[in-house]
Amino acid sequence: xxxxxxxxxxxxxxxxxxxxxxxxxxxxxxxxxxxxxxxxxxxxxxxxxxxxxxxxxxxxxxxxxxxxxxxxxxxxxxxxxxxxxxxxxxxxxxxxxxxxxxxxxxxxxxxxxxxxxxxxxxxxxxxxxxxxxxxxxxxxxxxxxxxxxxxxxxxxxxxxxxxxxxxxxxxxxxxxxxxxxxxxxxxxxxxxxxxxxxxxxxxxxxxxxxxxxxxxxxxxxxxxxxxxxxxxxxxxxxxxxxxxxxxxxxxxxxxxxxxxxxxxxxxxxxxxxxxxxxxxxxxxxxxxxxxxxxxxxxxxxxxxxxxxxxxxxxxxxxxxxxxxxxxxxxxxxxxxxxxxxxxxxxxxxxxxxxxxxxxxxxxxxxxxxxxxxxxxxxxxxxxxxxxxxxxxxxxxxxxxxxx
Numbered sequence: 001x002x003x004x005x006x007x008x009x010x011x012x013x014x015x016x017x018x019x020x021x022x023x024x025x026x027x028x029x030x031x032x033x034x035x036x037x038x039x040x041x042x043x044x045x046x047x048x049x050x051x052x053x054x055x056x057x058x059x060x061x062x063x064x065x066x067x068x069x070x071x072x073x074x075x076x077x078x079x080x081x082x083x084x085x086x087x088x089x090x091x092x093x094x095x096x097x098x099x100x101x102x103x104x105x106x107x108x109x110x111x112x113x114x115x116x117x118x119x120x121x122x123x124x125x126x127x128x129x130x131x132x133x134x135x136x137x138x139x140x141x142x143x144x145x146x147x148x149x150x151x152x153x154x155x156x157x158x159x160x161x162x163x164x165x166x167x168x169x170x171x172x173x174x175x176x177x178x179x180x181x182x183x184x185x186x187x188x189x190x191x192x193x194x195x196x197x198x199x200x201x202x203x204x205x206x207x208x209x210x211x212x213x214x215x216x217x218x219x220x221x222x223x224x225x226x227x228x229x230x231x232x233x234x235x236x237x238x239x240x241x242x243x244x245x246x247x248x249x250x251x252x253x254x255x256x257x258x259x260x261x262x263x264x265x266x267x268x269x270x271x272x273x274x275x276x277x278x279x280x281x282x283x284x285x286x287x288x289x290x291x292x293x294x295x296x297x298x299x300x301x302x303x304x305x306x307x308x309x310x311x312x313x314x315x316x317x318x319x320x321x322x323x324x325x326x327x328x329x330x331x332x333x334x335x336x337x338x339x340x341x342x343x344x345x346x347x348x349x350x351x352x353x354x355x356x357x358x359x360x361x362x363x364x365x366x367x368x369x370x371x372x373x374x375x376x377x378x379x380x381x382x383x384x385x386x387x388x389x390x391x392x393x394x395x396x397x398x399x400x401x402x403x
Contacts, residue, residue: 033078036071043092044083061087147366154202154369158220161227162190162200163391164331166341167213168233169205172352172364183361185348185368186216189341190228195386197340199376200225202369204361210238217246229391230327232338234258235320254320255338256283266309275302275310282318283336288325328390340385347375 045051050059066081083090122139169186184205189197201220205212213236231243232253243252260279267275278298285291295318302311324335334340348368375381 036080061085150369158224160192163229164191165228166232168341170345183364195384195388197385199372204365213239213242217242251323253323256321256336259321263310
């Protein structure tokens with residue numbers, strides 16, 4: 001029978017895994033550091049055509065000391081000694097390779113930030129990928145560099161013509177004097193002569209009022225916006241007056257979807273679906289004349305339903321939503337609403353939502369502009385949106401009909 005009274009082992013080797021891992025990391029870093037310094041010395045010898053202190057008739061240069069530099073490697077941070085030469089500039093492929101790597105890390109950090117990744121998450125990801133944990137201050141400094149590029153992009157000259165321009169704004173919060181105030185960022189996208197969408201401008205509007213829109217439209221015109229035939233937007237305060245003042249020859253299309261919402265505010269919830277079908281029937285007609293005829297029928301039905309305020313709004317303003325009928329039928333679906341701009345600003349809202357209140361209006365502007373610039377570089381800006389040849393053909397038909 002086995003004896004259960006086993007004696008405890010008195011001399012057991014206990015292994016501290018964290019201590020061993022730290023020791024191994026230190027050994028690896030030491031090896032990497034030693035190897036890199038040896039490679040740098042070899043490159044310097046090659047440039048000098050002789051080893052250090054060697055007397056040789058082939059020598060073309062001599063050493064002039066060295067300077068220290070830290071590099072972030074997969075093994076951790078190492079310190080290298082970069083040789084200096086008396087006659088030549090020491091340019092090493094090793095340093096250049098790591099410099100490109102540092103740049104790629106910076107770009108990746110900025111891309112993660114603009115894609116909506118939180119600063120804390122950026123820190124975790126960089127540590128997992130590169131063995132280097134960047135601080136929130138580093139992320140902030142990198143963004144400042146990017147913002148300089150964004151400012152150049154935001155103020156660049158507009159070349160070519162943009163027949164269709166969509167306008168809208170986004171309202172954000174900013175902390176000011178201990179209080180939270182609203183700040184508006186105004187944006188414009190246009191369709192160029194080749195049928196591609198382009199972000200034309202992003203600007204701080206302070207308020208979505210006439211002064212804000214007037215300043216924004218003047219800025220677009222000064223930067224070269226021309227050839228605009230139609231502006232598409234909601235009936236923002238002062239926007240229509242600003243368009244007629246800065247671009248007097250352009251038409252204005254009121255977003256049909258926003259107009260529906262305005263009408264629904266005068267309709268009981270139980271009747272919204274029925275009224276929506278009536279309004280959609282107006283915009284489903286094959287011509288403006290047919291749409292206006294249908295509008296009269298809808299107004300009569302609304303009055304019969306005792307929806308007086310809704311009927312008056314339709315009767316007074318429905319014509320503002322029918323401007324798109326003057327343009328090619330193939331373009332109607334994309335012209336009668338401001339959906340292209342709505343979807344674009346939805347991306348900006350998603351990114352700014354995690355920020356909360358901005359310290360100032362400029363910070364809000366920069367983050368929205370950064371996000372829109374990021375989106376414009378995707379397939380959004382490289383995919384053809386409209387066939388603009390149809391507009392040219394429509395113009396030719398109008399000329400022949402007059403002749």
